[in-house]
Amino acid sequence: MPRLIDHDQRRNEIAAALRRVVLREGMAAVSVRTVAAEAGWSPSAVRHWFPDQAALVRFAVARTMAEAPARLREVLAAGPSRENAQLLLEQLLPLDDVRRVEMHVWLAAVDPARHDDGFDETRSQMFVALRHVCRTAVARWCDLAPPASVGEVVDAVEQDAAVLHALLDGLALHGVHYPEEATPERIRAVLRHHLEAISTRSRL
Amino acid sequence: MPRLIDHDQRRNEIAAALRRVVLREGMAAVSVRTVAAEAGWSPSAVRHWFPDQAALVRFAVARTMAEAPARLREVLAAGPSRENAQLLLEQLLPLDDVRRVEMHVWLAAVDPARHDDGFDETRSQMFVALRHVCRTAVARWCDLAPPASVGEVVDAVEQDAAVLHALLDGLALHGVHYPEEATPERIRAVLRHHLEAISTRSRL
DNA sequence: GCCGTTACCGTACAACTGTGTTAAAAAGAG
DNA sequence: CTCTTTTTAACACAGTTGTACGGTAACGGC
Numbered sequence: 001m002p003r004l005i006d007h008d009q010r011r012n013e014i015a016a017a018l019r020r021v022v023l024r025e026g027m028a029a030v031s032v033r034t035v036a037a038e039a040g041w042s043p044s045a046v047r048h049w050f051p052d053q054a055a056l057v058r059f060a061v062a063r064t065m066a067e068a069p070a071r072l073r074e075v076l077a078a079g080p081s082r083e084n085a086q087l088l089l090e091q092l093l094p095l096d097d098v099r100r101v102e103m104h105v106w107l108a109a110v111d112p113a114r115h116d117d118g119f120d121e122t123r124s125q126m127f128v129a130l131r132h133v134c135r136t137a138v139a140r141w142c143d144l145a146p147p148a149s150v151g152e153v154v155d156a157v158e159q160d161a162a163v164l165h166a167l168l169d170g171l172a173l174h175g176v177h178y179p180e181e182a183t184p185e186r187i188r189a190v191l192r193h194h195l196e197a198i199s200t201r202s203r204l
Numbered sequence: 205m206p207r208l209i210d211h212d213q214r215r216n217e218i219a220a221a222l223r224r225v226v227l228r229e230g231m232a233a234v235s236v237r238t239v240a241a242e243a244g245w246s247p248s249a250v251r252h253w254f255p256d257q258a259a260l261v262r263f264a265v266a267r268t269m270a271e272a273p274a275r276l277r278e279v280l281a282a283g284p285s286r287e288n289a290q291l292l293l294e295q296l297l298p299l300d301d302v303r304r305v306e307m308h309v310w311l312a313a314v315d316p317a318r319h320d321d322g323f324d325e326t327r328s329q330m331f332v333a334l335r336h337v338c339r340t341a342v343a344r345w346c347d348l349a350p351p352a353s354v355g356e357v358v359d360a361v362e363q364d365a366a367v368l369h370a371l372l373d374g375l376a377l378h379g380v381h382y383p384e385e386a387t388p389e390r391i392r393a394v395l396r397h398h399l400e401a402i403s404t405r406s407r408l
Numbered sequence: 409g410c411c412g413t414t415a416c417c418g419t420a421c422a423a424c425t426g427t428g429t430t431a432a433a434a435a436g437a438g
Numbered sequence: 439c440t441c442t443t444t445t446t447a448a449c450a451c452a453g454t455t456g457t458a459c460g461g462t463a464a465c466g467g468c
Contacts, residue, residue: 032457047456111311178328193363236426
C-alpha cells in the first residue's frame, strides 16, 4: 500500500481555502487555480481530489453549511426556554466570523446554483431545514409542545414560523451585505424585538 | 450630421438584453459577448455604448431598479390606508414577472458588487431607501403621521421598520430563490400576517 | 534492497474572457 | 453626389479559465 492520506481532511483543507477566497474576493474569484493557490497546492492537486470545479464548490459549500446542525443540536439540548429559542435562531445569523462566513458562502453560492444542476436538492433541503428550526423556535418561545416531526404542522405556529423564516434570511442577508448598517447588536435587537412582539400578541 | 440614434433607448435595449441573460443563465453568464448576442448586435456595438463591462452591468442594474420608485410614488399618491401600506410594500416583492426580474438582478448583482468598487454607494442608497419605505409603510399601517424626512426617526416606528425591512428582503430572497415554496400568494400571506400582528400589538 | 500503488506536479490545449485597433458602412447636411 | 460624423463590424492580443495527459516522487508491503 502506498502512502495513505486522510481524504476527508485533505478535501476539508481545500474547502477551507475556497471559503477564504469567497470571503476575500467573492465567488466570482473562485477557480481551480485560485483555490489551489490559496491552499498552497498546485491546481493539479485540487483536480486530484475533485473531479471538476462544480464538485469542488458543491463539496465546499456543503462542508461549510455542515457545521451549523451541530451548533443547533447543542443549543437544542439545553432544553426549551425563551433564551434558548433566541439562541437557536442566532445560530443561523451572521453574528460572528464563523457564522458570517457560512452565510456569505451560502448567499454567494445560492444564486449561481439556480442555474447549475445538482444544487437544487441542497437548496430545497436548506429551505425546509431552516423552516423547521423556525417552527421549533416559535414553539419554544411560546412555550408550546415542540413539533414532533418535520411533517407535523400547526397552523398558528406555521404562520409565525414562515414570518420568522423570512425575517431570519433577511437579517442574514443584511448582515452579510450591509455589515456597517446591520451590526451583530442591531441584528440581535431586531430579532429580539420581533420575538417579543410574538409573545405580546400571544398573551391576548 | 450623420444618423442620430437615441442613445438612451439603445442603452436600454442592451440593458434589457443583460436582464434576460441574467434571468435565463445567471449573472455568471454575463459577458460583453453574451449580452451582445442576446441583443442581436456585435460585441463591438455594445462596447461602443459602454466603455467597459463594469459600466454595462452598473447601468443595467441601475436601469432595472429605476422602475421601482415610479411604482412606489404611484401607490403613495393614493393616500394613506392599510391596503395602501401593504400595496406599497408589495411593490418591493417579487410578485409578478417585472418585480421578479428586478429582485433577481439585484440579488445577483449585490454579491459580486461587494468586491467591486463603485457599487458601494448604490448598495447603501438602496438600503436606506428601502428602510424609509418600511418606515412609511409602518406609519401608514398604524395610522400615524408619516415621517417628514429620511432623517426623522421615531423609535417605536423605527424598530418595526427594521423588522419589516429584514422581512421584506427575506421574502424577496425566498421568492427569487425558492419560487416553488415561496409563491406570490404565500409571500403576500406572510406579509399580511406580519402586518396584522403589528396592528394587534399596537391596539394594546 | 525492490515494486506497485497513490499522491502530486508541470505542462499543454482549447475555449473563453475584456479590451483595444482598424476599417467599413450608414445616413443626414451641403 | 460628396463629405463628415456616427455607428457597426472584424480582427487581434493578452489573460484566464477548465480540463486532459505524462511524468515524478513518496510510501507500504515483501
